[in-house]
Amino acid sequence: MHGAMSSSGPRFRFAPSPTGMFHVGGARSALHNWALARQMGGAFVLRIEDTDEARNNPEWTQGIIDALAWIGISADDEHFEGPHFQSANADAHVAAAQRLFEAGVAYYCDLSGQEVQDRAKELGITGYDGYSRDRGLDPAPGRVLRFRVPDGTTIVHDEVRGEVTFDNSTIEDFVLLRGNGTPVFLLANVVDDIEMSITNVVRGEEHLPNTPKQQMLWQALGHEPPQWAHIPVLVNEQRKKLSKRRDKVALEQYRDDGIVADAMVNYLMTLGWTMPGGEEAGSEIFPWSEMEAAFSLSAVSLSPAFFDVKKLVAFNKQYIKNMTVADFVEAVDADLPPDWDRARFTEIAPHIMERLERLGDAPGVVDFLFLGDGVDPEIDADAWAKAVKPEWATTLLGEITEAYDALGADEWTHETLKATMETLMVAHEIKLGKAQALPRVAVTGRSVGPPLFEALEVLGQAETVRRLRVGMTRAARSAATD
RNA sequence: GCCCCCAUCGUCUAGCGGCCUAGGACUCCACCCUUUCAAGGUGGCAGCACGGGUUCGAAUCCCGUUGGGGGUGCCA
Numbered sequence: 076m077h078g079a080m081s082s083s084g085p086r087f088r089f090a091p092s093p094t095g096m097f098h099v100g101g102a103r104s105a106l107h108n109w110a111l112a113r114q115m116g117g118a119f120v121l122r123i124e125d126t127d128e129a130r131n132n133p134e135w136t137q138g139i140i141d142a143l144a145w146i147g148i149s150a151d152d153e154h155f156e157g158p159h160f161q162s163a164n165a166d167a168h169v170a171a172a173q174r175l176f177e178a179g180v181a182y183y184c185d186l187s188g189q190e191v192q193d194r195a196k197e198l199g200i201t202g203y204d205g206y207s208r209d210r211g212l213d214p215a216p217g218r219v220l221r222f223r224v225p226d227g228t229t230i231v232h233d234e235v236r237g238e239v240t241f242d243n244s245t246i247e248d249f250v251l252l253r254g255n256g257t258p259v260f261l262l263a264n265v266v267d268d269i270e271m272s273i274t275n276v277v278r279g280e281e282h283l284p285n286t287p288k289q290q291m292l293w294q295a296l297g298h299e300p301p302q303w304a305h306i307p308v309l310v311n312e313q314r315k316k317l318s319k320r321r322d323k324v325a326l327e328q329y330r331d332d333g334i335v336a337d338a339m340v341n342y343l344m345t346l347g348w349t350m351p352g353g354e355e356a357g358s359e360i361f362p363w364s365e366m367e368a369a370f371s372l373s374a375v376s377l378s379p380a381f382f383d384v385k386k387l388v389a390f391n392k393q394y395i396k397n398m399t400v401a402d403f404v405e406a407v408d409a410d411l412p413p414d415w416d417r418a419r420f421t422e423i424a425p426h427i428m429e430r431l432e433r434l435g436d437a438p439g440v441v442d443f444l445f446l447g448d449g450v451d452p453e454i455d456a457d458a459w460a461k462a463v464k465p466e467w468a469t470t471l472l473g474e475i476t477e478a479y480d481a482l483g484a485d486e487w488t489h490e491t492l493k494a495t496m497e498t499l500m501v502a503h504e505i506k507l508g509k510a511q512a513l514p515r516v517a518v519t520g521r522s523v524g525p526p527l528f529e530a531l532e533v534l535g536q537a538e539t540v541r542r543l544r545v546g547m548t549r550a551a552r553s554a555a556t557d
Numbered sequence: 558g559c560c561c562c563c564a565u566c567g568u569c570u571a572g573c574g575g576c577c578u579a580g581g582a583c584u585c586c587a588c589c590c591u592u593u594c595a596a597g598g599u600g601g602c603a604g605c606a607c608g609g610g611u612u613c614g615a616a617u618c619c620c621g622u623u624g625g626g627g628g629u630g631c632c633a
Contacts, residue, residue: 092633124633188631201559219631245560253631260633284561284628314625349570354581378563379626386583430595507592515593523594
């Protein structure tokens with residue numbers, strides 16, 4: 076699973092914490108790293124940040140790998156490296172902290188969180204005031220190790236935002252090691268990046284405020300900081316950062332909802348970035364290979380983007396429509412009841428592909444073909460009432476039924492079925508659109524569905540005629556009650 | 558409160574001083590086509606937050622205001 080480390084190109088990383096479902100924002104970030112690593116012949120390093128919280132991760136880790144694979148980030152690809160686990164590197168984190176302490180750039184403090192707050196309130200400031208900076212405390216249980224933030228300013232060079240300057244006086248002496256001796260994210264993250272020779276950190280904007288701190292750590296540890304890049308966050312309709320509590324953010328959920336992976340990937344890439352050439356093409360739909368080659372951080376927008384499910388679905392429709400029948404049938408297989416005849420489904424598949432918003436909608440539009448012979452579909456009352464209303468409707472239904480019944484087996488094709496109906500309808504001076512209404516409801520139970528004649532061809536002559544006859548009976552009953 | 562970031566149609570965006578009476582995509586509406594529904598075609602509604610500068614000329618540069626977002630943990 077560990078990819079080749081032979082490449083000398085840039086090393087990107089994706090470092091999710093295994094806290095559950097895979098966030099769509101994380102997916103976009105992963106895609107950016109993936110595109111860059113591949114186009115530059117570098118590495119995409121997957122590191123699972125499993126410190127604390129979720130300790131037993133095999134399940135979640137596999138979930139992350141599966142989710143990545145779904146959007147095309149394959150662990151088998153030569154550019155893929157990992158997964159590495161942050162927890163396996165705990166000793167190095169502590170050792171780095173130790174070095175920082177010995178070098179005098181970090182010091183111990185015995186104030187509890189509460190005490191820090193109380194002092195701040197008393198002093199009228201916010202955060203930690205550097206109380207223990209010069210107290211020369213030794214390590215001891217309960218004492219935290221803090222970084223001694225130097226005077227001056229820290230300039231972060233960001234590939235999407237340019238230069239961002241922070242006045243160090245606004246950065247408090249932050250914690251490196253907790254009272255129980257364990258490292259915090261800020262430290263562990265930097266130490267791991269250094270150990271894994273990461274050269275490019277591309278992550279969400281929410282990390283921008285952490286960056287000066289991490290940059291100082293890189294330097295204090297004797298390394299040149301990586302090339303930073305902070306991409307804008309994804310927000311909901313309230314313009315708030317997508318949150319697991321309020322919003323539907325799990326990639327897996329969209330997958331289960333019938334969103335095609337390529338559509339998700341394509342849509343995610345349009346958020347904050349525009350594929351060159353899209354305007355001329357009049358479309359934003361592009362194959363991954365082209366987006367991967369064209370993606371550039373300097374072209375990424377600076378503002379948060381709303382994750383619009385409507386547009387995602389529009390993309391999904393496009394992708395479903397453009398699938399091959401074989402791929403489509405394979406993709407919806409899991410959504411189909413096991414007893415449905417796959418061969419029959421394959422016959423009708425081309426006719427429903429351009430009508431679906433989501434893969435999961437497929438069964439619901441063709442279920443009338445899989446009822447089994449002799450089983451009547453459930454007739455929608457409103458649809459039926461509307462279809463029988465015209466005075467010619469019942470008469471025409473009868474004529475069609477007899478004509479279809481009289482057809483030879485080799486004549487049971489959608490062309491003949493259509494031509495037969497057209498011949499009969501002229502006497503009533505109506506168009507095909509109206510003529511097919513009642514037969515459609517009689518056979519399928521609904522007023523909308525796949526093209527009628529194609530569906531009837533698949534259904535077969537015997538069952539079609541049988542249902543039409545049932546329809547005749549029903550029509551007679553409708554007339555009686557009127 | 559403090560720090561940082563951001564600001565073009567409802568949404569995602571193109572635009573990087575004159576090509577902009579601001580272009581595309583999604584949504585919505587109308588019409589055409591049509592075997593229902595879709596798809597497709599054509600057209601339409603809709604935007605440079607505001608105020609000052611700079612300039613012959615500003616959506617584009619500068620300043621301010623307002624608005625939004627992110628961060629302010631011994632979470633990651």
